[in-house]
Amino acid sequence: MSQSRIIVVGAGVAGLCCALELSERGYSVEVVERGRTLGDGCCSWMAGGMLAPWCERAGTDPVIAARGAPSIAWWTRHYPGTVHEGTLVVAHPRDTVELTRFADRTERYERIDGARIAELEPDLAGRFRQGLFFAEEAHVDPRRALMALAEALRRRGVPIRFGTEASPTGIQAPLVVDCRGLAAREALTDLRGVRGEMLVIRSRDVRFSRPVRLLHPRIPLYIVPRGDGVFMVGATMIESDTRSGPTVRSTLELLNAAYALHPAFAEAEILEINADVRPAFPDNIPAVRRIGRTLHPNGLYRHGFLLAPDLARQVADSAAELLPPLEMIDADLRQRRPA
Numbered sequence: 001m002s003q004s005r006i007i008v009v010g011a012g013v014a015g016l017c018c019a020l021e022l023s024e025r026g027y028s029v030e031v032v033e034r035g036r037t038l039g040d041g042c043c044s045w046m047a048g049g050m051l052a053p054w055c056e057r058a059g060t061d062p063v064i065a066a067r068g069a070p071s072i073a074w075w076t077r078h079y080p081g082t083v084h085e086g087t088l089v090v091a092h093p094r095d096t097v098e099l100t101r102f103a104d105r106t107e108r109y110e111r112i113d114g115a116r117i118a119e120l121e122p123d124l125a126g127r128f129r130q131g132l133f134f135a136e137e138a139h140v141d142p143r144r145a146l147m148a149l150a151e152a153l154r155r156r157g158v159p160i161r162f163g164t165e166a167s168p169t170g171i172q173a174p175l176v177v178d179c180r181g182l183a184a185r186e187a188l189t190d191l192r193g194v195r196g197e198m199l200v201i202r203s204r205d206v207r208f209s210r211p212v213r214l215l216h217p218r219i220p221l222y223i224v225p226r227g228d229g230v231f232m233v234g235a236t237m238i239e240s241d242t243r244s245g246p247t248v249r250s251t252l253e254l255l256n257a258a259y260a261l262h263p264a265f266a267e268a269e270i271l272e273i274n275a276d277v278r279p280a281f282p283d284n285i286p287a288v289r290r291i292g293r294t295l296h297p298n299g300l301y302r303h304g305f306l307l308a309p310d311l312a313r314q315v316a317d318s319a320a321e322l323l324p325p326l327e328m329i330d331a332d333l334r335q336r337r338p339a
Contacts, residue, residue, distance in 0.1 A: 005027075005030045005173060005174075010031075010178070010183075011160055012042040012045075013047070014044075015177070016149040016150060017312035018177050020152055021315065021316045022316050022319060023156045023158050031158065038160075043182075043196075043279075046274050047142040048142070048235060048305075050137070052087050053069045054108045055106065055213065057105065058103075058105040071310060079140055082145075083138055084138045086136065086138075087212075088134075088213070089131055090124070091130075117130075117131050120133065120210070121210070123207055124212070139211050142305060176294040177295050181279040182241065182279040188281075188296055191280070192241065193279065194277065194279075195238040196234065196238075197238075199232070199233040202231075208223065212261065235302075246274065278302060278304070280299055284301045286311055295319075297315055
């Protein structure tokens with residue numbers, strides 16, 4: 001690892017966004033990742049990839065929407081696969097009160113009836129009488145998005161060193177950016193784990209153009225289309241840092257909720273069942289903390305792809321305050337090069 005570079009530890013969505021933002025601002029950056037490949041042991045690989053600031057506002061602090069909304073434009077610039085089709089929120093007639101509560105806690109939506117639902121998603125025709133449509137929201141395929149960020153870094157000459165164990169306290173660099181998530185608990189002692197379980201299924205009988213959220217008092221569900229009949233179904237939120245496989249109960253709940261959204265999902269093929277643990281601070285609001293010459297962007301909770309660009313911006317702003325001006329760095333590097 002070069003001592004003249006900013007070292008980013010971790011190649012999940014936070015690490016890759018930070019590295020790209022720093023590189024675009026002119027800094028020399030290097031990424032180190034203990035996993036052997038992109039996504040290896042990374043909770044970002046299991047994410048839903050929804051860029052849904054106003055849907056998220058219904059269950060979180062309003063600051064999440066304020067900080068997350070600009071991320072839609074950030075992802076559009078950096079990942080051409082960003083899909084701008086909005087988010088559809090529905091509820092069965094017996095759960096109409098859930099739809100009203102959801103609407104009361106958020107904004108930037110259109111109340112729609114069954115005919116409009118059928119227009120947006122023909123495969124849901126006749127199944128729901130009312131819903132909410134968030135036209136400004138978007139989504140990404142997390143795995144393809146991570147690969148796109150890694151490729152963008154490669155084109156910029158930013159190395160990603162896989163299979164490299166590195167402790168931020170042992171790295172000699174002008175600045176270290178610790179993006180290890182829950183593994184950073186020795187430094188961020190108030191981090192906790194929130195377990196999420198997810199499914200990936202394929203259906204030949206159902207087609208969606210956008211994420212669909214089904215409101216339910218006990219088992220809220222979202223289904224995110226990945227293309228070619230593939231859907232990500234998620235996700236549970238369990239206060240646990242156990243990194244074991246998905247439980248039978250959670251898997252059955254997700255499958256039952258998907259079936260309740262559309263019975264044709266009963267014939268879907270299960271491609272993947274998986275689980276991981278998200279890092280969260282006590283208030284569930286991500287933050288960038290500084291300890292010496294190390295920045296800790298962390299606590300992304302369930303907002304990884306939505307808020308990683310915001311944390312990356314904060315990291316780059318902090319780098320500008322902590323490091324000498326770029327022209328001084330460039331001059332110093334030129335002086336140190338052999339003639």
